[in-house]
Amino acid sequence: MNILNRRVKFYFLSFLKHDFKASITVFFVALPLCLGISLASGAPVYSGLLSGIIGGLVVTLISNSHISVSGPAAGLTAICAAAITELGTIDIFFLSVAIAGILQILLGVLKLGGFTHFIPSTVIKGMLAAIGIILISKQVPFLLGYDQADFWTKELFNVISFSNAFEHVKNIYHHTSKGAIVIALSSLGLLILWKRTMAKRIPFLPTSFVVVLFGILAAILFNEFVPALALTPSQFVNVPDNMFSQIKLPDYHSMLSNAAIWKNALIICIVASLETLLSIEAVDKIDPYNRITPQNRELIAQGSGNFLSGILGGLPITAVIVRSSANAEAGARTKLSGFFHGIWLLLFVFLLASLINLIPYCVLAVILIRTGYNLAKPKMIRSVYKLGREQFMPFIVTVIAILFTDLLIGVGIGVAYAGYYMFKNTYKAGFTLAKRTEGHITHYHFHMAINVSFINKKRLKDELEKIPDYSVVHIDAEHSVYIDYDVSEVINEFKAKAHHKHIELKLSGIPDVETIGMH
Numbered sequence: 122m123n124i125l126n127r128r129v130k131f132y133f134l135s136f137l138k139h140d141f142k143a144s145i146t147v148f149f150v151a152l153p154l155c156l157g158i159s160l161a162s163g164a165p166v167y168s169g170l171l172s173g174i175i176g177g178l179v180v181t182l183i184s185n186s187h188i189s190v191s192g193p194a195a196g197l198t199a200i201c202a203a204a205i206t207e208l209g210t211i212d213i214f215f216l217s218v219a220i221a222g223i224l225q226i227l228l229g230v231l232k233l234g235g236f237t238h239f240i241p242s243t244v245i246k247g248m249l250a251a252i253g254i255i256l257i258s259k260q261v262p263f264l265l266g267y268d269q270a271d272f273w274t275k276e277l278f279n280v281i282s283f284s285n286a287f288e289h290v291k292n293i294y295h296h297t298s299k300g301a302i303v304i305a306l307s308s309l310g311l312l313i314l315w316k317r318t319m320a321k322r323i324p325f326l327p328t329s330f331v332v333v334l335f336g337i338l339a340a341i342l343f344n345e346f347v348p349a350l351a352l353t354p355s356q357f358v359n360v361p362d363n364m365f366s367q368i369k370l371p372d373y374h375s376m377l378s379n380a381a382i383w384k385n386a387l388i389i390c391i392v393a394s395l396e397t398l399l400s401i402e403a404v405d406k407i408d409p410y411n412r413i414t415p416q417n418r419e420l421i422a423q424g425s426g427n428f429l430s431g432i433l434g435g436l437p438i439t440a441v442i443v444r445s446s447a448n449a450e451a452g453a454r455t456k457l458s459g460f461f462h463g464i465w466l467l468l469f470v471f472l473l474a475s476l477i478n479l480i481p482y483c484v485l486a487v488i489l490i491r492t493g494y495n496l497a498k499p500k501m502i503r504s505v506y507k508l509g510r511e512q513f514m515p516f517i518v519t520v521i522a523i524l525f526t527d528l529l530i531g532v533g534i535g536v537a538y539a540g541y542y543m544f545k546n547t548y549k550a551g552f553t554l555a556k557r558t559e560g561h562i563t564h565y566h567f568h569m570a571i572n573v574s575f576i577n578k579k580r581l582k583d584e585l586e587k588i589p590d591y592s593v594v595h596i597d598a599e600h601s602v603y604i605d606y607d608v609s610e611v612i613n614e615f616k617a618k619a620h621h622k623h624i625e626l627k628l629s630g631i632p633d634v635e636t637i638g639m640h
Contacts, residue, residue, distance in 0.1 A: 138454075139452045139453060139454045139455075139458075140453055140454060140455055140457040140458040140461065141458075141461070142451060142452065143448050143451035143452050143453035143458040144453075144457070144458045144459070144460075144461035144462045144464075144465065145462075145465065146327060146447060146448070146451040147190055147444050147447055147448045147451065147453075147458060147459070147462040148462045148465040148466060148469075149326075149327045149329070149330035150327045150329055150330070150443065150444055150447045151173050151177075151190070151192055151444055151462060151466060152173075152330075152333075152466065152469065153329045153330065153332075153333045153480070153484075153485060153488050154169075154173075154192070154193070154195070154329065154441075154443065154444070154488065154492070155169035155170050155172070155173040155192060155193055155466070156169055156170070156358055156477065156480065156485055157169075157195075157485035157486070157488050157489045157492075158193040158194070158195055158198055158436065158489075159193070159436065160263070160358075160482060160485050160486070160489070161195070161198035161202065161256060161259055161260070161489050162193075162197070162198045162201035162202050162205070162436060163201070163202045163205050163206070164201060164205065164211060164214075164436055165211070165434075166358055166359070166360050166477070167360065167361075167434070168193075168211075168434060168435050168436045169193045169435075169436055170360075170466060170470055171430065171433055171434060171435035171436075172192060172193040172426075172430045172435035172436040172437070172438050173192040173193060173463070173466050174463050174466045174467050174470070175426050175429055175430050175433070175435055175438060175463075176190070176191030176192035176193070176426055176438045176441075176463065177190070177191070177192070177459055177460060177461075177462050177463015177464070177466060178460060178463040178464070178467070179425060179426050179429055180422045180423060180425070180426035180438060180440075181456050181459040181460045181463065182456075182460065183418075183421065183422035183425055183426075184414070184418065184419055184422035184423075184440075184456070185414055185415050185418045185419070185422075186401050186404065186405075186412075186414040186419060186440065186456070187408065187410070187412055187453075187454070187455050187456050188404060188407075188408055188445060188448050188449050188453045188454075188455075188456075188458070188459070189400060189401050189404045189414065189440045189445040189448075189459070190440070190441060190444035190445045190447075190448050190458075190459045190462060191397075191422075191423065191426060191438050191439060191440050191441060191444075191459070192438060192439075192441055192444060193435075193436040193437065193438060193441075194393070194396055194437065194438070194439040194441055195252075195256060195441075195443075195489065195492040195493070195496070196249060196252050196392065196396045196439070196496065197389065197392060197393060197396070197436070197437050197439070198252075198255075198256055198259070198489075199252055199255040199256065199259075199528065200385075200388055200389060200392060200437075200528055201214070201389075201436060201437065202259070203527060204217060204385040204388075204389070207381055207385065208379070208381055208382065208385065211434075212371055212434075213371070213375050213379065213382060214385070215371040215431045215432075215434050215435075216371035216373065216375065216376060216382055216386075216431065217382050217383075217385040217386040217389060217431070218386075218389060218427055218430055218431030218435070218436070218437050219371055219427070219428050219430075219431025219432050220376075220382065220383065220386035220431070221385075221386040221387075221389035221390040221393065221424075221427050221431070221437060222423075222424045222425065222426065222427030222428030222429070222430070222431055223424065223428055224386060224387065224390040224424070225390055225393065225394055225420050225421075225423055225424030225427060226420070226421050226424035226425065226428070227424075228390075228394060228417075228420050228424070229417040229418065229419070229420030229421035229422075229424060230417075230421065232417050233417075233420075234394075234398065234415075234416030234417040234419070234420050235416060236394075237394070237395055237398045237399065240395070240532075240536060241515060241535075241536065241539040243505060243508075243512045243513070243515045243516040243519075243535075243539065244515055244516070244519050244532060244535040244536055244539055245395065245399065246501065246505060246516055247515065247516040247517065247518070247519030247520045247523070247535055248392075248395075248519060248523065248528065248531070248532050248535070249496045249497070250496060250497040250501070250502065250516075250520050251497075251519065251520045251523035251524055251528075251531065252493075252496055252497075252523075252528070253492075253493040253494065253495070253496025253497030254493070254497050254520070254524065255493075255523075255524070256489055256490075256492065256493035256496065257489075257490050257493035257494065257497070259489075260486035260487075260489050260490050260493070263301075263305075263482045263483050263485070263486035264301070264302065264305040264483055264486050264487070264490075265297040265298070265301065265302060265305075266297050266298030266299075266300065266301025266302060266305075266352070266356055266483060298352060298353070298356060299349065299350055300340070300343045300347075300349075300350035300351055300352050301352060301356055301481065301482075301483040302483075303339075303343075303350055304336055304339045304340060304343070304352075304481055304483050304484065305483040305484070305486065305487055307335070307339060308332050308335060308336050308339075308483070308484050308487045309487050309490070311331070311332055311335055312328060312332050312487060312488075312491055315328050315331055315332070316328050324450060324451070327447060328491075329488050329491075332484060332487060332488060333480055333484055333485075333488070335484075336480065336481050336483070336484030336487075337479045337480055337481075337484075340352050340357070340479070340481045341479070352481055356481055356482055356483070357478055357479065357480065357481055357482065358477050358478055358479075358480045358481075358482065358485070359478060360474050360475075360477045360478055362474065362475070371431060371432065371434075384529075387529070388527075388528060388529045389427075389437050391529070391532075392528060393423065393427065393437050393438070393439045394420060394423070396439040396440070396441075397419060397420070397423050397439045397440040398416055398419070398420075399442075400439065400440040400441060400442040400445060401414040401416070401419055401440050403442055403445075403446075404440070404442070404445045404446070404449065407446065407449045408449070409449075409454070410454075419440070423438060423439060423440065426438040443492065443495075444462075448462075502516075511542045511546075514538065514542070515535055515538045515539035515542065516535075518534060518535055518538045519531055519532060519534065519535030519538075522534040522535060523535075544576060547574065547576045547577070548576050548577065548579075548580060549580070550570055550577075551569070551570055551573045551574070551576070551577025551580065551581065551608070552567050552568060552569045552570055552573065552577065552581060553567075553568045553570075554566070554567055554568075554584060555568070561591075562591065562592065562593055563589070563592050563593070564592070564593045564594075564595070565588055565592060565593070565594045565595070566595045566597065567581075567584075567594070567595065567596040567597065568597050569596065569597060569598040569600075569601045569604065569630075570601065571600065571601055571602050571603075572601070572602060572603045573598075573601060573603065573604045573605060573608050574603075574605050574608075575605045575606075575607040575608065577605075577608060578605070578607045578608055578611055581608060581611055581612075582611050585611070585612075585615045588622075588624060589622075590622045590623050590624065591622075591623050591624070592624050592625070593624070593625045593627075594619065594624055594625070594626050594627070595626075595627045595629070596612060596626075596627070596628050596629070596631060597629045597630065598628075598629060598630035598631050599629045599630040600630075601630060604631070604632065609631060609632050612628065612631050613631075613633065616628070
C-alpha cells in the first residue's frame, strides 16, 4: 500500500511539474502530423485523428514505455496509399490494418520482438530513405495547389510514367493555384528559418504548429484582401461537423476471399513493428531515468492499438520518433504525457473541429516534406557511403528496389543483397593459411577460426587439393568452438589422401568423424 501511494504521488507531482506541459507540446506536434499523414495516405482526415487518439489513450496504457508517443506514422504513408489503391475501397484497407494488429499481438505473445535484429541496419536505413523520397514526391501536387492528386498514390516511378504524366498534365495546369504556391513557399521558408533560429530559443512552441498557424493566417488574408491569390474550398482540409458519423467499419466479408488483404496486413505489420522497435530503442537512449522498454510488451500494445484503429476506421499506428523526441525535449517523465496528448486530441476533435477546416493542404504538404527529408537526409546517406562499399551497396540497392517495386519486395531484395556480402565474408573467414619453406619442404599451417561452417568447406577443400607431395601440413583447431560436420569430413578425407601423397599431417582439435561415401 505504501509503494502504491508513493507511485501515485510520483505520477501526480510529475504530471503537475513536467508531463502537463509536455502533453500540450506533443499535441501541437501531433495534430498537423495526424492531418498530414491522412492526406499523404489518401485516407479521410478522421482516420489520422482517430489513430492519434487511440495511440495516446490505448497504446500508452498497455505499453511499458514511459516517454514514447504513438500515432499514425509518416513511414507508412506510401504503404497505405498503395494498399488503398490496390484494395479498391477504404473499408477493406481498414480490415488489413486490424489484421496487422492481430499479427503484431501474436509476435509479442510468441516473444519474437527481437526479429528486427536480424535485418541489417543499412537495409532499414535504405527502407526509411526510400519512404522519405516517396513521401516528398507525393507532396509536390499539393504544393502547387493541385486538389485532385489521385494519380499520386502508388510507387514513385508510377507517378512519372508516360501514361500518368501526359494524362494529367492538363489537369495539373487547371487545378494549380498561385496562392497555394505562395503560401507553400513562404511556409517552407518559415520552417527552415524557425528551425535554425527560434526553435532552440522557444522550445515549447513546435515548428509544425508555427507553420500551420502561419499558413492559416496567410490563407485568410489572401481570401479577404488578395482575391487573385485566394484558395478554393477544395484546397482546405475538410472535416465534417460530426466526424465520427463518417467512420467506415471494415468489410469482414472480404477477409477470406481477397488475398491482397493479408499481403497488405503482413506489410503493415512488418513495417509498423520495425518503426516501433527502432523508435523505442532511440527513445530509451534519451530517457532521463534510463528505463528500458520491453520489446514484446510494446508489440502487444501497438498490435492492440492497430486492431482497434482498423476496426474503427483509423490508420496504422506506431511509436513515432518525432513525437517521442518532442515529448522528451519538453521534459516528460511518465506516460501521463502521452496519455493526455490523446485527451487533448479527442477534446479538439469534439469541441474545435471547425478550426481544422481552416488549414490549407499545401501547408500540411510542407510539414510532410520536412518529415520525408528527415527520413532521407543527405547527411545520413553520406555517412552510410563513408562506411564503405559493403554497407553502402545494400543501402542503395534497397532504396532503388523499393522505388521500382514495393516496400516488401524492396526490403527482401536488400536483405538478400546484404546476405550475399555476409556469405562472401564468411566464406573467406573460416581459416587463415600460412606457408613457409625449409629446404625443399613446404610447411602449410591452417589456423581454423572460432566458428567454421559448411560455407568454408569448398575453400578449404580447394586449398588442401593444391598441396604438393612430401609437404608438411598442420591443421590447428585448438581454439575453435564449433566446426561443422562437413568441414571435419573434408579434413578426415584428406587424412587418407595425405598418406598416399607422403604428406606429413598434424591435426589439433579436429574431431574424428565417419566419412560417408555416396553409392
